[in-house]
Amino acid sequence: MKKNKLITIIIIGLLLIGGIAYYIFHNEGNAVExxxxxxxxxxxxxxxxxxxxxxxxxxxxxxxxxSGTIQKVLVDFNSVVKKGDLLAQIDQSLFLAQVQQMTANLQLAKSNFSYQQSNFNRQTELYKAGGISRADFETAKNQYEVARDNVKSVAAQLSSVQKSLSFTNIFSPINGTVLTRKVSEGQTVAASLNTPTLFSIAKDLTKMQVQASVDEADVGNIKAGESATFTVDAFPDDVFKGKVLEVRLEPTISANVVTYTTIIAAPNDDLKLKPGMTANIIIYTKEIKNTLLISAKAIAFQPDSTLSKQFKIRKVFLGNNKGSNKGGYGNKSKSGGNKLSKPTQDTVDHKKAIVWKRVGDSLIPKHIRIGLDDDINVQVVKGLTEQDEIITGINTLKQAKSSKTADSSPFIPKRGGGGTSGSGKK
Structure with a gap:
């Protein structure tokens, strides 16, 4: 008898525990905050x-x-140079010999010209006196003119070889910093076809620019004068500022992807930025300072049937717009419930939206006018104040309730230092 009585008590206890658990999970499982x-x-x-x-x-x-052999190299990588500084020198021996040769030829031409000039003057006097024929006179005149023109020709050749001699000294054309040096002493350079590059000089490293590749889908929003920020891998914690200078019209096509080069001015007073660094750029196409903001999640939130058990949900009124949806995101369902439809294109174009306010145990739709949207926050142009409590989402309490029930069960061992479950802002 005692054994049967004990079994009966255990069965009744298990039934009571099961009923309590069923009630908790069934009735409170859908509780939300x-x-x-x-x-x-x-x-x-x-x-x-x-x-x-x-x-x-x-x-x-x-x-x-x-062309010639590099005799001297006077600068190296990163050398700071000024306009007119000697950078390198090509062997001048052949050019000096050509100058000497042309100088001697010029002296010879001048001597011959002097003789032909005197001879022409004599022949002119004799021709006037009838002492020589016209043919002899014209011959003397021709020799005089050839000698005169020969002096000019040799003088031009001398000037040419002197200019070539000056080209053996390589001078800096600007003030700047040597980025690359492509020659060494003893190296031969040939300038017969293409001009060989000996040095690359950057004009001013305190003023840099970023050549950004902007996708064709975004380039229409970018204009000169817009602000930009960028980071480089060398200084991941530093944010550098710049300004858009121009959007170049020439497209770059790679693997069917069209991009446009956008030039961004970047001050570099501390010389942290180095030529060739990769920049990750953000160009701000629109900016608004100190404006009222809400989370983008608040625009997307719509109450559903799970909230109707705990809160009173006001219906959305669209106003007298002849059935248009300009006043908000939703319509009443035919069944009279609180189910809302998705926003129409007309709503988005007119920058109108609906958010939901919590006032006590009521959820009230609020028509607002919105502005800029960066997918995280949305600008509120009209309709809200800082005191309004706006709903951005719901948090299901089923997991939290289940955890509390399990911990309070007399048949489950207690956890040491049991924790609490988290919840959102209420």
């Missing part, structure tokens, strides 16, 4: 991202117009 926020003031912007290379504003390739 609201995640809310208050509108706040801040900055918002829409932006375009791109990548690019950092380059000096102006880079000059220094070459040579004459």
């Amino acid at each position: 609201l995640i809310t926020e208050n509108p706040h003031y801040g900055d918002i912007a829409t932006s375009v991202t791109a990548t690019g290379k950092i380059q000096p504003v102006d880079t000059v390739a220094v070459g040579t117009q004459v």
